[in-house]
Amino acid sequence: MAGLCARADVIVPNLTEAAFLLDRPYCAGGYDEAYIRELLKRLAGLGAPHAVLTGVSFAPNQVGVMGYHAAKDEFFSYFHRRLDVSFHGTGDIFSSTVVGALMRGFSLEEALALAADYTVDCIECTMNSPRHVWYGVEFERAIPWLLERLHE
Template identity: 45%
Template sequence: MVEFFQDFRTPDGLIFVDPAMADGGKLYAALGPDFPQAMARVCAQADILVPNLTEACLLTGTPYDPAPCPQYMEDLLKKLLDLGCRQVLLTGAEVRPGEVGVLGLDQTGRSFSYGLPRLPQSYHGTGDLFASACVGGLMNGLNLERSARIAARFVSASISATAVNPDASWYGVEFEGQIPTLLSLLDQARQLAGPV
């Protein structure tokens, strides 16, 4: 992947990396202990890097803290930038007490955070869903912060919709019914100058 990114990078291209390899303090069982170091080399090529807390810790060699303080997360964001990526979003982060969302930082030092009330439910695939919706915002000409806000709202709406469905599958979030919400958020963001 590193060679691919180096060979095919273009000035107007975007390399968006979600290092989907871990969660809950643990590397996925199918991956070996050397995988995070190899993934860090891939992440160094990213314009935008989007790990969760566990992935961020593994990429930077930081001991995992399931209840990190703000300084810990700020230091973690800086370590992720030190890998070489231009911008980083830490997903699933506790933004404020009772709020989960995303923390962002870029190489210029510009930072942002966006949180929504923590939901009691947890489903597989929400990180993938966030990354997909965020890329959708970027491809619609929105900046990273606006795209991340939209993605967070879409994921939250999808989790809420899944939670109230008595027939919901145990293996993933039901996002399909929330696609109109995503499209509406994207449309609003393109039309309005203010925050989504």
């Protein structure tokens, strides 16, 4: 898998996936920003010009993404409030939203922020649903929110 990263424009692993890609022990918590920056530089060292980590948290009530532009040697991040629930499919929603936004001309930072916010909105729609099921998020209910932000 690490060999494919050299052919990618952007890689977006979570912390567990990054540990596997870099053949490093998984660090579930207790990390700091310096550790995340080091991971991002190592991920970019696999060959992708842009590396992004999801599920990054430096505060108990926030979670988000942190990224690295290798050519510019610049880091960026976007955080939102942490929801104390977990649903299947949120990674798929996040990544497909990032790709869709990039294809519509959004910058990487804008696409990541939009995807993070849309994923949170999908989770909130599911949490507030009377049909609250455990098979995944009800992303369809949040599509109007996404279309508004995509200016559709």
